[in-house]
Amino acid sequence: MPTVYLLDYVAGNVRSLVNAIEKVGYSVEWVRKPEDVANAEKLIFPGVGHFGHCMSQFADSGYIEPIRKHIAAGKPFMGICVGLQGLFESSEESDKVAGLGVVPGRLTRFDDSDKAVPHIGWNSANTSKAGNVTGESVYGLRPDSKYYYVHSYALPYVEGQLESKGWTIATARYGKEEFVGALAKDNVLLTQFHPEKSGAAGLRVLKAFCEGQKVTKLPQQPSAQAAREGLTRRVIACLDVRTNDQGDLVVTKGDQYDVREKDESGGAVRNLGKPVDMARKYYEQGADEVTFLNITSFRNCPVADTPMLEILRRTSETVFVPLTIGGGIRDTVDTDGTKVSALEVASMYFKSGADKVSVGSDAVTAAEEYYARGKTLAGTTAIETISAAYGNQAVVVSVDPKRQYVASPEATTHHTVKTAFPGPNGEEYCWYACTTKGGRETRDFDVKQLVQAVEAMGAGEILLNCIDKDGTNSGFDLELINDVKASIKIPVIASSGAGHPGHFAEVFEKTPTDAALGAGMFHRGEYTVKQVKEHLQQQGLLVRQFEE
Numbered sequence: 001m002p003t004v005y006l007l008d009y010v011a012g013n014v015r016s017l018v019n020a021i022e023k024v025g026y027s028v029e030w031v032r033k034p035e036d037v038a039n040a041e042k043l044i045f046p047g048v049g050h051f052g053h054c055m056s057q058f059a060d061s062g063y064i065e066p067i068r069k070h071i072a073a074g075k076p077f078m079g080i081c082v083g084l085q086g087l088f089e090s091s092e093e094s095d096k097v098a099g100l101g102v103v104p105g106r107l108t109r110f111d112d113s114d115k116a117v118p119h120i121g122w123n124s125a126n127t128s129k130a131g132n133v134t135g136e137s138v139y140g141l142r143p144d145s146k147y148y149y150v151h152s153y154a155l156p157y158v159e160g161q162l163e164s165k166g167w168t169i170a171t172a173r174y175g176k177e178e179f180v181g182a183l184a185k186d187n188v189l190l191t192q193f194h195p196e197k198s199g200a201a202g203l204r205v206l207k208a209f210c211e212g213q214k215v216t217k218l219p220q221q222p223s224a225q226a227a228r229e230g231l232t233r234r235v236i237a238c239l240d241v242r243t244n245d246q247g248d249l250v251v252t253k254g255d256q257y258d259v260r261e262k263d264e265s266g267g268a269v270r271n272l273g274k275p276v277d278m279a280r281k282y283y284e285q286g287a288d289e290v291t292f293l294n295i296t297s298f299r300n301c302p303v304a305d306t307p308m309l310e311i312l313r314r315t316s317e318t319v320f321v322p323l324t325i326g327g328g329i330r331d332t333v334d335t336d337g338t339k340v341s342a343l344e345v346a347s348m349y350f351k352s353g354a355d356k357v358s359v360g361s362d363a364v365t366a367a368e369e370y371y372a373r374g375k376t377l378a379g380t381t382a383i384e385t386i387s388a389a390y391g392n393q394a395v396v397v398s399v400d401p402k403r404q405y406v407a408s409p410e411a412t413t414h415h416t417v418k419t420a421f422p423g424p425n426g427e428e429y430c431w432y433a434c435t436t437k438g439g440r441e442t443r444d445f446d447v448k449q450l451v452q453a454v455e456a457m458g459a460g461e462i463l464l465n466c467i468d469k470d471g472t473n474s475g476f477d478l479e480l481i482n483d484v485k486a487s488i489k490i491p492v493i494a495s496s497g498a499g500h501p502g503h504f505a506e507v508f509e510k511t512p513t514d515a516a517l518g519a520g521m522f523h524r525g526e527y528t529v530k531q532v533k534e535h536l537q538q539q540g541l542l543v544r545q546f547e548e
């Protein structure tokens with residue numbers, strides 16, 4: 001197998017990238033010290049997390065000069081995400097640390113006054129936007145393809161500025177802001193998106209880089225509709241996983257979190273299929289992300305949970321969209337009594353192929369403590385330690401709320417919502433109580449308090465379930481989603497209650513949610529992810545088309 005060299009300079013999550021490189025027919029050699037750069041022909045610089053942290057590690061390890069030399073010698077070089085950002089002069093994210101300055105420009109933060117930040121999801125990288133209407137594809141980029149982005153800082157696009165210096169620019173649009181999604185010149189390719197997480201479209205870009213195919217013909221000139229820019233509506237398939245009574249890890253699904261059959265089987269754990277096969281099926285149906293929730297990990301020690309790690313490893317070899325794993329992300333004690341930190345647990349999952357971890361029960365405890373300390377950060381929580389090491393985008397907080405009805409806002413100290421669906425005694429208000437351990441414990445703590453605290457701690461995204469709606473097929477809890485969206489800036493994934501494609505259209509039309517997740521309707525085979533996306537498209541909503 002021909003070889004690609006990968007820079008290993010910072011605690012990063014590169015398992016997915018290695019899988020993707022192998023998938024396009026190359027093997028990976030690691031560059032672990034600056035002297036090794038000279039031996040590398042094709043070199044990839046992956047970057048995640050904080051610009052300042054990445055670039056100072058990079059500089060302290062002595063990579064600046066060898067990388068400059070590599071690029072100046074005209075050898076193939078690819079920078080991904082923060083690996084793109086590091087080649088610019090500077091970033092608003094960290095003024096103390098300089099970039100390499102190979103490309104002129106300064107990255108700035110997205111304006112969060114009208115949209116969620118970070119920018120997470122599938123967007124364009126369109127070269128024909130920048131005056132290139134020749135029907136050519138630069139490094140496999142296509143105007144009608146969508147790529148997976150996750151970042152808060154970007155280079156605003158100014159027409160002509162970099163083109164005049166010989167760069168080909170691919171653009172994307174987030175809200176009103178147009179930014180640089182990728183750029184290329186000679187043997188240098190830089191992508192703000194993650195090709196390794198961008199399905200077939202991303203693999204094509206990686207392959208083009210590896211094979212040095214700088215310009216090829218587009219298979220066809222896309223329609224203006226297909227090349228429409230902007231963040232697409234993200235559809236996520238979720239697999240609740242647990243061990244059944246026979247000891248096998250199976251995909252299950254509850255009704256309001258109860259996963260046992262209510263039939264003559266005597267209450268066996270509902271078995272809906274095998275996790276790896278189902279994840280693959282949803283990827284092939286066009287799911288934009290796949291989430292695994294290990295729903296009983298609070299009982300077991302996750303360090304001993306090797307079957308779950310194996311599931312991730314096998315899934316990440318064939319599923320090239322982001323994978324999230326939740327359940328048991330907290331400080332714990334191994335079976336032999338050794339203490340294992342939440343960061344170490346998360347690292348095991350990242351090394352096995354996860355792109356994000358989802359923290360549930362532990363986030364509630366950490367948030368309660370945050371308020372008890374007078375809203376000060378501890379610096380030691382799972383959310384803080386994992387986001388410091390892997391970036392905010394790698395930390396999702398999964399919320400399991402339960403409605404509590406009250407006659408008036410004065411009847412509780414908690415933040416209430418006026419509801420169109422009154423309670424059993426005609427109560428017109430409700431508040432959403434946080435629960436832990438899969439809904440088994442209800443806390444005197446509301447969801448608004450939780451999401452604001454975890455945003456302050458560095459969570460990158462909220463997975464917003466709802467126990468009242470879970471498994472009911474009656475649609476998402478729009479009141480809850482609107483209320484949470486109004487409380488925070490980080491993206492929200494709406495979850496629980498989807499029963500047909502119309503529910504996805506409804507949540508995107510009636511709330512500003514950033515993504516929507518379904519489980520039961522997909523697992524029972526009632527609808528496919530593809531049907532959901534077709535429906536969204538018919539409603540005029542922008543979605544990513546699955547590419548072979």
Ligand code: 1PR
Pocket residue numbers: 238239240253254256257258259293294295296297298326327328329358359360361362398399400436437438439465466469470471472473495496497498517518519520521
């Ligand atoms: O507390 O950090 O160990 O994490 C445990 C994780 O497991 C949490 O994310 C929690 O939400 C999840 N979990 C625990 N128990 C259950 C259960 O169902 N008994 N599942 C559970 C959560 C909700 C979603 C579901 C949507 C959509 N399930 O995963 O996929 O509600 O379902 P639908 O479309 O069929 O309505 P920790």
